Amino acid sequence: GAGVSQSPRYKVAKRGQDVALRCDPISGHVSLFWYQQALGQGPEFLTYFQNEAQLDKSGLPSDRFFAERPEGSVSTLKIQRTQQEDSAVYLCASSLGDRGDGYTFGSGTRLTVV
Template sequence: GAGVSQSPRYKVAKRGQDVALRCDPISGHVSLFWYQQALGQGPEFLTYFQNEAQLDKSGLPSDRFFAERPEGSVSTLKIQRTQQEDSAVYLCASSSGTWNTEAFFGQGTRLTVV
């Protein structure tokens, strides 16, 4: 596609519900990143994939957060048993190279846990 596509754009979940957020990176991009952006804050790193390999998941806040990219393209971020503090915008980015080449961001998924 022309850019990074994320779905859904908005998600309201009841506390305790599981959610899955999807990211379609730019075709052919090797690297994929997930960031969490709380209201009024800058994005914070969650996890990084190079092709299908998850090379860094140091930013995942708890074991309720899980990400996968099984075929090295589409990625899914799953949050189990959502809590109110999970409310944030989840941003996905992809790049053609590794960490420091230009990363292109999607529009994000705004998750609200009620």
């Protein structure tokens, strides 16, 4: 596709439920990023992939968060045992390189934990 596609657009999860958020980056984009945007805040870095290698996961808030990109294209962000504080918009971005001016963001997945 022409842009970064994220699914689902909206997800409501009961506290304690596991969720999986999908990101389809632009074809050929080497770099893939996940950001978390809480209500009224700017996006915060979660993790970075270069092809299939996860080079930085320093932003993942806890060991309940896990991300993968097994074939260097589609990526999945998994959150286990969701908590209310996990409620946020999860943004995926891809890029040919790693400079911010080359990022293309998806529209995000809005996760609400009830």
